[in-house]
Amino acid sequence: MTVQAQAAVAEEIPSIEPLREIPTDWDPSILAFACHYCAFAAADLAGVMRLSYAHNVKIIRMPCTGKLDHSYVLRAFERGVDGLFVAG
Amino acid sequence: MIVGEQKPLEELWESIKDHKKVLVFGCNTCVAVCQQGGNKEAEILASLLRMKATQEGVDMEIQDSGIERQCEHEFFEKTEERVEWADAVLSTACGIGVQFMAEKYPKPIYPGLNTTFLGAVEELGVYTERCQACGQCILAQTGGICPIARCAKRVMNGPCGGSTNGKCEISKDVDCAWQLIVDRLKLLGRMDDYEKLTPIKDWSSDRAGGPRKLVREDVQHDS
Amino acid sequence: MTAKTPSKLEKVLAAGHFAVTSECGPPRGSDPTEIVEKAEIIKDHVDAINITDNQTSVCRTCSLAVCIRLKTMGLEPVLQMVTRDRNRIALQSDILGAAHWDINNILCLSGDHQSFGDSSKGQNVHDLDSMQLLQTVRLMCDEGKFLGGDDIKRPPQMFAGAAANPFADPFEIRVARLAKKVAAGAQFIQTQCIYNLDKFEEWMKGVRDRGLHEKTAIMAGLTPMKSAGMARYMKNRVPGMDVPDEVVKRLADTPKEKQAEEGIKMCIESIQRLKEVEGVRGFHIMAIEWEEKVPGIVEAAGLYPRPEV
Numbered sequence: 018m019t020v021q022a023q024a025a026v027a028e029e030i031p032s033i034e035p036l037r038e039i040p041t042d043w044d045p046s047i048l049a050f051a052c053h054y055c056a057f058a059a060a061d062l063a064g065v066m067r068l069s070y071a072h073n074v075k076i077i078r079m080p081c082t083g084k085l086d087h088s089y090v091l092r093a094f095e096r097g098v099d100g101l102f103v104a105g
Numbered sequence: 106m107i108v109g110e111q112k113p114l115e116e117l118w119e120s121i122k123d124h125k126k127v128l129v130f131g132c133n134t135c136v137a138v139c140q141q142g143g144n145k146e147a148e149i150l151a152s153l154l155r156m157k158a159t160q161e162g163v164d165m166e167i168q169d170s171g172i173e174r175q176c177e178h179e180f181f182e183k184t185e186e187r188v189e190w191a192d193a194v195l196s197t198a199c200g201i202g203v204q205f206m207a208e209k210y211p212k213p214i215y216p217g218l219n220t221t222f223l224g225a226v227e228e229l230g231v232y233t234e235r236c237q238a239c240g241q242c243i244l245a246q247t248g249g250i251c252p253i254a255r256c257a258k259r260v261m262n263g264p265c266g267g268s269t270n271g272k273c274e275i276s277k278d279v280d281c282a283w284q285l286i287v288d289r290l291k292l293l294g295r296m297d298d299y300e301k302l303t304p305i306k307d308w309s310s311d312r313a314g315g316p317r318k319l320v321r322e323d324v325q326h327d328s
Numbered sequence: 329m330t331a332k333t334p335s336k337l338e339k340v341l342a343a344g345h346f347a348v349t350s351e352c353g354p355p356r357g358s359d360p361t362e363i364v365e366k367a368e369i370i371k372d373h374v375d376a377i378n379i380t381d382n383q384t385s386v387c388r389t390c391s392l393a394v395c396i397r398l399k400t401m402g403l404e405p406v407l408q409m410v411t412r413d414r415n416r417i418a419l420q421s422d423i424l425g426a427a428h429w430d431i432n433n434i435l436c437l438s439g440d441h442q443s444f445g446d447s448s449k450g451q452n453v454h455d456l457d458s459m460q461l462l463q464t465v466r467l468m469c470d471e472g473k474f475l476g477g478d479d480i481k482r483p484p485q486m487f488a489g490a491a492a493n494p495f496a497d498p499f500e501i502r503v504a505r506l507a508k509k510v511a512a513g514a515q516f517i518q519t520q521c522i523y524n525l526d527k528f529e530e531w532m533k534g535v536r537d538r539g540l541h542e543k544t545a546i547m548a549g550l551t552p553m554k555s556a557g558m559a560r561y562m563k564n565r566v567p568g569m570d571v572p573d574e575v576v577k578r579l580a581d582t583p584k585e586k587q588a589e590e591g592i593k594m595c596i597e598s599i600q601r602l603k604e605v606e607g608v609r610g611f612h613i614m615a616i617e618w619e620e621k622v623p624g625i626v627e628a629a630g631l632y633p634r635p636e637v
Contacts, residue, residue, distance in 0.1 A: 258441060263457070264496065264505075269496070271498070274444075287500065300507060302511060308455065
């Protein structure tokens with residue numbers, strides 16, 4: 018796209034939602050994609066060691082973070098996840 | 106290949122927002138190479154549009170699917186059901202695919218891309234025009250570089266007076282096609298050919314002659 | 329050399345005189361007053377006046393209408409015609425339109441790209457290019473035929489010219505490109521503005537080596553600089569322009585209020601030097617929106633009075 022076209026599009030489309038008030042009792046829902054061989058193993062070890070971590074993080078094990086796909090990320094957001102954490 | 110560029114999301118939303126069941130339909134050949142309209146991009150686009158629908162509070166279903174080529178009948182067979190399901194299709198094929206689908210199905214088929222040109226993958230993420238399908242190739246005379254597609258004035262006996270340091274007068278980022286032609290003729294030891302006047306072109310095989318058609322009777326099915 | 333057409337420009341050249349032409353840009357409106365005034369200012373000091381065709385792709389009154397205006401004033405116009413805006417039907421039709429009014433000079437150009445002007449969202453045509461337009465003019469005049477092959481009743485009589493840029497890239501084809509224009513039928517050439525005289529003379533040598541100066545009348549193009557700022561702009565921003573550093577320096581070293589005068593002086597000096605270059609047959613003085621300076625330049629360069637032919 019040409020610079021002019023980009024500018025025209027940027028002008029026409031309000032691409033970012035307005036910021037909203039954050040309720041004081043709100044916790045973001047975080048989804049972690051973790052590689053089986055490292056990050057997930059670390060999370061596993063943390064469990065074995067009875068270490069605690071934030072309750073609002075849910076972990077999904079992946080065979081490798083190379084398996085992460087656009088659609089997983091987008092689907093997570095579609096379903097209301099607030100943030101993603103990819104570790105591998 | 107045919108290069109396309111996805112339309113802005115807002116424009117796509119405007120075209121589909123009044124429908125209840127929308128199929129975002131990819132075309133996995135040319136426009137997949139430029140990563141704008143393949144099945145993968147259709148899947149991503151469908152997701153973005155679902156989020157948009159949620160944000161706008163519009164109750165609609167958006168699914169995605171795709172085939173290898175939207176410009177051939179055979180490929181549509183396996184996705185007939187998906188297309189039947191939808192009240193409207195957002196096709197991420199080039200303009201050919203969109204029209205071909207529209208001829209096949211009596212429902213709205215919207216374009217997801219702006220079809221931009223016939224080009225090459227110069228490097229990953231960079232696509233550049235090479236051909237304008239004028240219907241009468243002159244590459245043999247011009248050292249393999251097309252002045253019709255690559256000169257901003259399609260000058261047949263170039264360059265024009267605006268060529269500077271090998272660049273076109275319209276932009277320092279655009280190569281002068283005739284500089285490329287001269288360089289190439291020199292490389293091939295054919296500079297004598299430069300002085301041959303290119304005759305006035307017959308544009309009747311181009312767009313100017315009306316919609317074009319090629320019939321190969323030898324490969325047609327007997328009817 | 330004898331003139332083949334009723335063109336006054338051709339006659340002046342054929343008689344062996346240095347020819348002098350200048351150019352005027354049509355107005356961005358329909359009022360003829362200004363262009364008539366411009367023409368009146370320069371008419372006694374030039375042999376013919378080029379009327380530009382929507383130059384820099386900015387929409388103006390058409391060249392043909394203004395050429396007709398000049399013709400009715402008894403002056404000699406050179407119809408500039410670009411291939412950007414018209415297909416072969418319109419080009420041939422306008423050539424006949426010009427011939428209808430006995431306009432006898434045409435300059436065939438491709439035209440600046442439309443992105444420079446006020447219509448950057450418009451189409452360009454380029455059905456023919458400038459060399460093919462030259463061929464078309466010569467076909468219509470010499471053979472009395474349309475491109476389609478039919479005969480023309482009362483064919484046009486035109487002295488056909490083209491532009492040449494002795495400084496444009498690629499370097500190795502600067503002379504070859506002129507040879508192509510001559511082969512396409514260019515009877516006269518008006519060059520791009522010359523500031524780098526050494527380079528121009530080198531080009532002319534190449535032109536002479538191939539005998540091209542005998543096949544076409546080369547008129548050296550000159551534009552007086554109004555200021556050091558204009559020189560810098562021409563040097564850096566105008567495609568295909570070669571302005572040496574010493575030209576910019578000479579103007580920059582002149583006090584601001586004297587720069588215009590210095591620019592005129594430099595233009596006159598250039599003409600004096602170019603008169604000595606074998607093969608230079610005339611001068612095309614493009615004083616952009618500065619027509620009132622043309623008579624002074626022509627006189628100081630020893631090109632006045634203009635010959636009667």
